[in-house]
Amino acid sequence: MLAIKDLTKTYKNGKKAVDSLSLHIAPGEICGFIGHNGAGKTTTMKCVTGILSFESGEIKVKGLDIKAHPLECKAAIAYIPDNPDLYENMTGIKYLKFIADVCGISKDKRESGLRKYAEILGLIDNLGDLVSSYSHGMKQKLALIAALMREPELLILDEPFVGLDPKASFILKEQLRELCKRGGAVFFSTHILEVAEKLCDRVVIIKDGKVAVSGDTAQVTADKSLENLFMELAGHE
Numbered sequence: 001m002l003a004i005k006d007l008t009k010t011y012k013n014g015k016k017a018v019d020s021l022s023l024h025i026a027p028g029e030i031c032g033f034i035g036h037n038g039a040g041k042t043t044t045m046k047c048v049t050g051i052l053s054f055e056s057g058e059i060k061v062k063g064l065d066i067k068a069h070p071l072e073c074k075a076a077i078a079y080i081p082d083n084p085d086l087y088e089n090m091t092g093i094k095y096l097k098f099i100a101d102v103c104g105i106s107k108d109k110r111e112s113g114l115r116k117y118a119e120i121l122g123l124i125d126n127l128g129d130l131v132s133s134y135s136h137g138m139k140q141k142l143a144l145i146a147a148l149m150r151e152p153e154l155l156i157l158d159e160p161f162v163g164l165d166p167k168a169s170f171i172l173k174e175q176l177r178e179l180c181k182r183g184g185a186v187f188f189s190t191h192i193l194e195v196a197e198k199l200c201d202r203v204v205i206i207k208d209g210k211v212a213v214s215g216d217t218a219q220v221t222a223d224k225s226l227e228n229l230f231m232e233l234a235g236h237e
Helices: 041-048 072-078 092-103 107-120 136-148 165-182 193-199 226-233
Strands: 002-010 016-025 030-034 056-061 079-080 154-158 186-188 204-207 210-216
Touching: 002 041, 016 041, 016 210, 030 041, 030 165, 030 193, 041 056, 041 154, 041 186, 056 193, 072 079, 079 136, 092 107, 092 136, 107 136, 107 165, 136 165, 165 186, 165 193, 193 226, 204 226, 210 226
Parallel strands: 030 186, 030 204, 079 154, 154 186
Antiparallel strands: 002 016, 002 056, 204 210
């Protein structure tokens, strides 16, 4: 579903945010992307989604190169950044319909998907309110509804559990598994290592722009917790 080979991204100040990074995610897999602040997680995700350009390496979504086939790749992806930019002068329902229009979602699909995810995430009664009146958690739910109603083949999430209450976090985990059962894939970053260890089929730990550990979660954590492994890589006892 996603294949990254030798990705390198350097910013104008000379900082190499991502350094020859390679990883792959198969259909049906949930992959956790773990690293300290500034390790290169968000930069990698923005390169995958086409938001950022990169000077070398290769990114393929469903076998298509992101540079050669940007529209086809983006059509398969739904991306939620760590701090989603929403149109706060819109109501929740108008925002979701706007996203559906932009993404070309059919009327039947948008109505069923919109209602389904708004109900299970507990936002159905607030869709008539202005987004500006939403709490951080409600805005996160709105962004999730907008992404999930598209039924993406590759869902990319940057710290998706921040701001969500325990019930919403549980529901999100269920929906990520459901997406994978349908043949999709999930690529998400998180600092909540317990969630990553329990939820992910594979994990990738990145340090200073390079992959430090990558593999099936069960193999990576064979004799220690993911938290202990991460702390060792971070240079702690």
